[in-house]
Amino acid sequence: MQLNAYLLFNGSCEAAFKFYERALGGTIEAMMPFGQSPGSEKMPDSVKKLVMHVSLKAAGTLLMGSDTTPDRPVPPPGGFKLSIGVSTPEEADRVFNALSEGGKIDLPIGETFWSPRFGMLTDKFGVAWMVNCAPKA
Numbered sequence: 001m002q003l004n005a006y007l008l009f010n011g012s013c014e015a016a017f018k019f020y021e022r023a024l025g026g027t028i029e030a031m032m033p034f035g036q037s038p039g040s041e042k043m044p045d046s047v048k049k050l051v052m053h054v055s056l057k058a059a060g061t062l063l064m065g066s067d068t069t070p071d072r073p074v075p076p077p078g079g080f081k082l083s084i085g086v087s088t089p090e091e092a093d094r095v096f097n098a099l100s101e102g103g104k105i106d107l108p109i110g111e112t113f114w115s116p117r118f119g120m121l122t123d124k125f126g127v128a129w130m131v132n133c134a135p136k137a
Contacts, residue, residue, distance in 0.1 A: 005082055007065035007127060008074045013051035016125040017065060023098035024084075026058025034069070046070070081120065081128040092117035092133040099123050099131070 009016055014031065021028050034040060035048030050067035063082075068074050086092045096109040096117075102124035109119030109131060117133035 002062075004062045004064055007063070007077070009051075009065060009067050009125065010073050011050060011067055011070075012125055013054060013065050013067040016123075016127070017051075017054045017056055017063075019123070019125070020056055020058070020063065023101070024056070024058040024063075024095065026056045026063075029055045029057050031055075034067075076126045077128065081130050083130045083132060085132050085134060086117075087134055089117040089133050092119075092131050096121065096131040099129050 007013075007016070017028055017031065020026065031054040032052050033048060034043060034050050034052045037052055040048055047069055050069065051065070053066050054064065056063045084095055086095060093109060096119045100121040100123070104122045105119070106122060106128070107118075107120040109117055112118045115133050115135055118131065120128070120130050122128045
C-alpha cells in the first residue's frame with residue numbers, strides 16, 4: 001500500500017508545485033492542464049490553463065495536486081499538516097526556511113525533547129507543514 005497527499009488549489013496549483021519543487025529539492029514528473037484533456041475545446045480559456053493533475057517526486061515520496069474549477073472552489077486547507085522527516089539538522093533548517101518563504105511560522109524551528117530540529121509553518125499557499133529531524137541513533 002502507498003499513501004500520498006493530494007492537494008487542491010483554487011488556481012494556484014502550478015505556482016505552488018514549482019515552489020515545492022524548489023523548496024523540497026524534488027522533481028515535477030507530470031503537470032497537465034485541463035486544456036490538454038478530452039473535451040477541452042468546450043472549456044472556457046480560464047479553465048484550460050488550470051492544472052488538472054500534477055505529481056512531484058521528492059525524497060522517494062509522491063506529492064500530487066490539482067486546481068479546482070471556478071464552479072467548485074475548495075475552502076482553505078485545514079485540519080491537517082504535511083509532515084516532512086529529514087535526517088540532519090542542516091536539512092531541516094533548509095527545508096523549513098524554504099517552505100516558510102512568504103508564509104507564516106507557527107512554531108520556529110529549534111531543538112525539542114524528541115528532536116534536534118522541529119518546526120511548524122503555513123506556506124504562502126495556505127498549506128500547513130511540520131519539519132522534523134530524526135534524533136541521532
